[in-house]
Amino acid sequence: xxxxxxxxxxxALVAAGAxxxxxxxxxxxxxxxxxxxxxxxxxxxxxxxxxxxxxxRVGLPGLDTGMHASDMGRLRTSAVDPAAPIIxxxxxxxxxxxxxxxxxxxxxQVPLATRTAVLAAHAARIGTRPPxxxxxxxxxxxxxxxxxxxQTLQQRPDVAYAQADYRMHPYMVPNxxxxxxxxxxxxxxxxxxxxxxxxxxxxxxxxxxxxxxxFENVRFQFQAASFQSNNTTYPALGTLALDFAPAPDxxxxxxxxxxWDFIWGDADPVDLDGHGTHVSGTLGQLTNxxxxxxxxxxxxxxxxxxxxxxxxxxxFGSPNQGTDSVVAEGIRYAADHGANVINMSLGRTGPPAPVxxxxxxxxxxxxxxxAVAAGNDYENGNPDEVLPEIAAQIQGAVAxxxxxxxxxxxxxxxxxxxxxxxxxxxxxxxxxxxKGGILxxxxxxxxxxTYDNPVxxxxxxxxxxxxxxxxxGTSMATPHVSALAAMLMxxxxxxxxxxxAAMEQFATDEGTPGRDDEYGFGLINPRATLLGLGLAx
Amino acid sequence: MQRxxxxxxxxxxxxxxxxxxxxxxxxxxxxxxxxxDTPLISARGFFDYGYESFAAxxxxxxxxxxxxxxxxxxxxxxxxxxxIYVEIGASRFKKTGQRxxxxxxxxxxxxxxxxxxxxxxxxxxxxxxxxxxxxxxxxGGGIGSTSYKETSQFATASENxxxxxxxxxxxxxxxxxxxxWFGVAGEFEYSRVPNILGTSGVSQAxxxxxxxxxxxxxxxxxxR
Numbered sequence: 001x002x003x004x005x006x007x008x009x010x011x012a013l014v015a016a017g018a019x020x021x022x023x024x025x026x027x028x029x030x031x032x033x034x035x036x037x038x039x040x041x042x043x044x045x046x047x048x049x050x051x052x053x054x055x056x057r058v059g060l061p062g063l064d065t066g067m068h069a070s071d072m073g074r075l076r077t078s079a080v081d082p083a084a085p086i087i088x089x090x091x092x093x094x095x096x097x098x099x100x101x102x103x104x105x106x107x108x109q110v111p112l113a114t115r116t117a118v119l120a121a122h123a124a125r126i127g128t129r130p131p132x133x134x135x136x137x138x139x140x141x142x143x144x145x146x147x148x149x150x151q152t153l154q155q156r157p158d159v160a161y162a163q164a165d166y167r168m169h170p171y172m173v174p175n176x177x178x179x180x181x182x183x184x185x186x187x188x189x190x191x192x193x194x195x196x197x198x199x200x201x202x203x204x205x206x207x208x209x210x211x212x213x214x215f216e217n218v219r220f221q222f223q224a225a226s227f228q229s230n231n232t233t234y235p236a237l238g239t240l241a242l243d244f245a246p247a248p249d250x251x252x253x254x255x256x257x258x259x260w261d262f263i264w265g266d267a268d269p270v271d272l273d274g275h276g277t278h279v280s281g282t283l284g285q286l287t288n289x290x291x292x293x294x295x296x297x298x299x300x301x302x303x304x305x306x307x308x309x310x311x312x313x314x315x316f317g318s319p320n321q322g323t324d325s326v327v328a329e330g331i332r333y334a335a336d337h338g339a340n341v342i343n344m345s346l347g348r349t350g351p352p353a354p355v356x357x358x359x360x361x362x363x364x365x366x367x368x369x370x371a372v373a374a375g376n377d378y379e380n381g382n383p384d385e386v387l388p389e390i391a392a393q394i395q396g397a398v399a400x401x402x403x404x405x406x407x408x409x410x411x412x413x414x415x416x417x418x419x420x421x422x423x424x425x426x427x428x429x430x431x432x433x434x435k436g437g438i439l440x441x442x443x444x445x446x447x448x449x450t451y452d453n454p455v456x457x458x459x460x461x462x463x464x465x466x467x468x469x470x471x472x473g474t475s476m477a478t479p480h481v482s483a484l485a486a487m488l489m490x491x492x493x494x495x496x497x498x499x500x501a502a503m504e505q506f507a508t509d510e511g512t513p514g515r516d517d518e519y520g521f522g523l524i525n526p527r528a529t530l531l532g533l534g535l536a537x
Numbered sequence: 538m539q540r541x542x543x544x545x546x547x548x549x550x551x552x553x554x555x556x557x558x559x560x561x562x563x564x565x566x567x568x569x570x571x572x573x574d575t576p577l578i579s580a581r582g583f584f585d586y587g588y589e590s591f592a593a594x595x596x597x598x599x600x601x602x603x604x605x606x607x608x609x610x611x612x613x614x615x616x617x618x619x620x621i622y623v624e625i626g627a628s629r630f631k632k633t634g635q636r637x638x639x640x641x642x643x644x645x646x647x648x649x650x651x652x653x654x655x656x657x658x659x660x661x662x663x664x665x666x667x668x669x670x671x672x673x674x675x676x677g678g679g680i681g682s683t684s685y686k687e688t689s690q691f692a693t694a695s696e697n698x699x700x701x702x703x704x705x706x707x708x709x710x711x712x713x714x715x716x717x718w719f720g721v722a723g724e725f726e727y728s729r730v731p732n733i734l735g736t737s738g739v740s741q742a743x744x745x746x747x748x749x750x751x752x753x754x755x756x757x758x759x760x761r
Contacts, residue, residue: 147699166694196649196691491647498640532638532647534687535593535600536698536748537737 052264052316053221062214062245064292065444067178067468097164100142102149105135105160118156122149137165172198174287174294176249178468181439182293183405184282184424188480190296193487193526199287199298200490205257206283206300206341206482207334209327210276211313212269213304214247214443214463215256220270222316224460229451234458244270245464247277249285249292249441254301258337261306262326263318272463273310274443278471279345280304281440283479283486292441292468296483296526300490303339305330308346311451312461322346328359331370335363340489342370343482345475347387349377357390364396369489369496371481373474374401375414385414392418396496398503401520402426402477405436407510409518413474420520421503422510425477426470437470445469484526491530502529577618581760585610585628587726589752593734593745599644600651600739601634608655608752614760620665622675630655636689639742650690655748657683657728659706668711676709683730685748704730704749712758722756 102124106115115136116126124138140146146164153162172194173179185191224237261269271277280302285295307330308322320326327346334342342363360370375385388399399418402410402425409415410427426437444465450458481503488499506529507522515521587608591597594604610628636649663677680703687698710724728749735746 192691493638493640493645493647495640495643495645498638498643498645501640502638530647531649531689531691531696532636532645533738533742534636534651534689534692534696534698535596535634535653535738535740536685536687536700536734537696 062248063465064248065465065467097146097166100140101165102138102140102146103135103165104138104153104162107158107160110158175290176287176292176294178293178439184438187407187424188524189527193530196530197487197491200300200487202299202301204300204340204486204490205303205338206343206486207303207305207339208276208280209305209307209330209342209344210279211273211308211310212271212276212306213280214271214277215251215304216246218244218268224315227315232455234451234455237460240460243464247441247466250281252286257301257303259304260333262330263306263309263313263320265319269304269306272312274445274448278440278442279475279479282438282476283343283483285440293439296480297486300486303334305334324353324355328355331359331363335366335368339368341482341485342368343479344372345478347373347375347385349383349385353386360390360394360397364394364496369485369499370397371478372399373478374399374419376412376473377414378412382414384416388418392420396500398481398500400474400478400481402474403523405432407523415517417517419517421481421507422519422523423477423480425474426472428472434470437472438476439468439470441466441468481524484524487530575618576761579616579761581614581758583612583756583758585626585754585756587628587752587754589750591750592747593740595743596740596745599637599639601632606630606632622663622665624661627658637739639739652688654686657681657704661708671714673712678707680705685733700733702732704728718761720758722758724754724756726752726754
């Protein structure tokens with residue numbers, strides 16, 4: 001069984017349990033659910049609900065274990081050569097030309113004297129032919145329009161072509177060695193978009209409401225009780241002192257702002273799962289640092305807000321779980337603590353969630369743009385997704401579906417009238433294999449998900465080792481939209497509703513012409529959106 | 538080729554106006570208030586400073602921060618003794634602003650430089666009336682050919698704009714003769730420049746399709 005299929009079964013079980021235990025509540029509890037790959041085990045009731053204890057602030061750097069071979073859905077990386085150079089061979093999009101220059105190629109029989117005379121008749125002076133060139137570069141009066149002159153010369157039968165000498169400019173191609181695996185950025189034209197807006201600035205804060213983020217050095221002491229998974233009982237591990245480290249390719253000075261953990265109730269929203277760190281990587285992985293992968297809005301500050309519990313949170317007995325109320329609190333917290341954008345790669349199906357709708361409206365009213373994952377249930381009957389339905393009703397909040405590497409609707413991506421935009425979420429199916437996912441750095445899951453091992457090999461996890469994984473899901477698509485929103489906000493569009501409108505106006509229509517339920521208004525087009533409008537075009 | 542055809546058409550209009558002036562002149566001589574020493578035909582040159590309030594106010598404000606701007610130009614006039622005059626003039630407006638996005642009538646500057654260059658080439662025919670030996674009032678109308686170029690940083694060639702369209706103008710003003718060979722004129726002009734704005738860009742968002750506007754001009758005229 002595929003790992004992420006397993007996840008949904010687990011989530012459903014957990015949700016069902018929560019419904020039983022809290023059945024008297026008026027609003028159905030929100031059992032926070034990752035809209036992507038890893039999740040975990042069903043939990044037995046013997047979990048000891050004990051708060052964790054921070055025993056030491058440690059200063060050791062995280063261990064980067066590179067791209068990682070792992071379980072299904074993740075890449076085996078023997079073929080990876082991080083040192084391989086990235087060469088941009090795409091054609092220039094055109095642009096401003098150099099005044100005073102004109103490129104002319106005459107047909108091969110035209111002698112130099114004739115070429116000189118023809119050009120002289122147009123007040124152009126032929127220069128020394130460049131080496132390796134079969135064309136001439138003529139000097140013309142800088143006030144003369146070379147485009148018009150080229151058109152005139154092209155009328156001549158002895159001129160093969162004539163053109164202005166347009167300036168080339170480099171696309172911003174990150175030097176991160178694993179960038180060549182990040183098809184998602186190339187497919188949405190990020191290299192051209194980064195020319196316009198190189199990753200926003202630290203003036204923009206993006207709150208990542210998720211399983212936490214690997215953002216700090218800290219040592220926590222946990223109590224790991226026995227638990228059951230798939231009818232197997234895993235033994236208690238007792239008291240564990242575990243080190244946490246910031247993800248090396250994500251953390252930098254002053255990168256993180258106003259962290260808060262609504263699962264444990266403190267200011268240390270560390271990631272015990274890997275999902276939130278991966279999402280944060282797509283949003284803002286350090287870029288052009290010659291390390292690992294690139295992120296989209298790589299200069300923004302990140303506000304880690306932990307509203308989802310991972311399996312280890314549950315095993316360690318976190319006092320809270322990812323429910324409607326916790327997520328609503330997280331949204332309000334982010335809005336009240338200076339977030340400009342909120343990324344919510346999470347969701348659920350089931351009854352409405354007015355508490356979250358209120359919170360999202362509150363955040364948007366404070367000028368915060370919200371991106372919400374559309375959900376991964378298309379192949380599971382495509383039930384209505386609650387959070388995307390809310391987002392679709394709020395101008396300034398957007399529900400994001402996923403496309404695969406061919407920009408087709410990803411097979412898992414939930415579809416409905418609520419889908420407003422699409423972004424790369426990847427797919428391992430349809431022949432894409434492991435590389436069809438979205439690559440980012442996160443926790444080294446081989447050292448985190450030890451509960452996937454046979455009981456004999458089950459042991460304490462490590463949260464200070466990191467690796468690069470391909471994940472798929474609308475969770476992975478959503479941070480693309482959040483990052484674009486951050487860039488737009490930095491560039492000058494302060495209104496969440498205007499940001500949504502701009503993204504939808506400039507989206508590349510995919511699928512059925514016009515808005516449709518799979519792609520919404522289309523695939524985000526960062527370059528066009530960032531470029532905006534001229535006076536006449 | 539299209540540009541050549543338009544230029545040719547403009548030339549024909551100019552020639553027509555000149556011809557009309559010449560034909561009308563003898564018949565009209567008796568009706569003019571021209572002084573006896575006024576020549577039958579006089580050619581004059583002028584330098585023109587204009588200040589225009591563009592009709593596409595919201596679009597210009599979104600991109601340039603204001604809907605007004607200066608034009609510099611010049612031209613030549615042929616003035617007949619009977620009061621008919623024909624003028625050909627060109628001016629140029631060039632300004633750098635920024636690209637923008639418009640949502641619900643509110644514009645958001647995007648910080649990407651955009652330079653717009655507007656060059657109206659106008660042919661105007663009209664009538665001058667001498668109020669006093671030094672003061673002449675006049676009014677006229679005509680046709681023009683206006684070129685508009687818009688270039689933006691990061692824009693591809695297809696995203697920039699280079700268009701020419703037929704424009705129309707009416708103007709009225711008064712001229713004060715400082716000396717026999719030198720005069721100053723103040724002039725009001727209304728111009729309409731269709732077919733450039735309104736189909737895309739900020740101007741489409743605001744529903745504005747006239748690249749012309751109203752302008753005040755000061756002309757320094759050399760000639761009798």
